[in-house]
Amino acid sequence: MKHNILTAHKVIGTIVGIIVFLLLFKYVAIPAGVPNTKITLAPAWLALITAIFGPIAGAVVAFIGHTLNDGLASGTVWWTWAIADGMFGLFLGLATQRIGLFIGSLTARKLVLFNVWQLIANVVAWLVIAPLGDHWIYGLALSESYQQGVVAALANTVVIAILGTALITVYNRFFVKQN
Known part of the structure; x- marks a missing residue:
């Protein structure tokens, strides 16, 4: 019975x-000065979701969230970026799981490792x-794709380092049973 409760908890957590x-x-985003690229708080939220629910939930949240945003915003899904976002959620979830953020004490070392891994992801x-997906699938110039990618990587890294780390710390303090 405990397994079913945990599964339902993960499904509801993933939907939320x-x-x-x-x-x-969609709504808490500012233009980043590069076409089709915005700075958003969604990666910080994704960091918390992956820390709580794991890599599969992270991949699903990022992929579906990105896909819905593209579909609602322009009617066209930019699949290479939706897939990249899903993979980012998976990588972030694997890192948080490997580090064991909520196992034992949440230490400065764990938070530094988390931020190194989120940078790599x-x-x-x-x-x-x-x-590379933009170039191979859509035939876009690598210079344009890399310009967008650099801005997205930098913005996401900073947002997660500041707000994502804060969300994880607050969640740990108030919702994780301390030994």
Whole structure:
């Protein structure tokens, strides 16, 4: 019976995660000065979701949230970026799971490791997967794709380092049973 409760908890958490991710992605975003690229608080939320619910939930939240945002904003889904966002959620979830953020004490070392790994995940998603996908699938110039990718990677890294770390710390303090 405990397994079913945990599964339902993850499903509900993932659905709520998608809704909040979409709202942050769509409505709490500012133009980044590069075409089709915005600075948003959604990556910080994704960091918390992956820390709580794991890599699969992170991948689903990021992929579906990004896909819904594209569909609602322009009617066209930019699949390479939706896939990159899903992979980013997966990578972030694998890192938080590996570090064990909420196992034992949440230490400065764990938070530093988390931020190193989120930087690596951002680089892989936005400087490898998205731009190469744009070039190979859509035939876009690599210079334009990399310009967008660099801005997205930098913005996401800073947002997660500041707000994502704060959300994880607050969640740990108030909702994780301390030993």
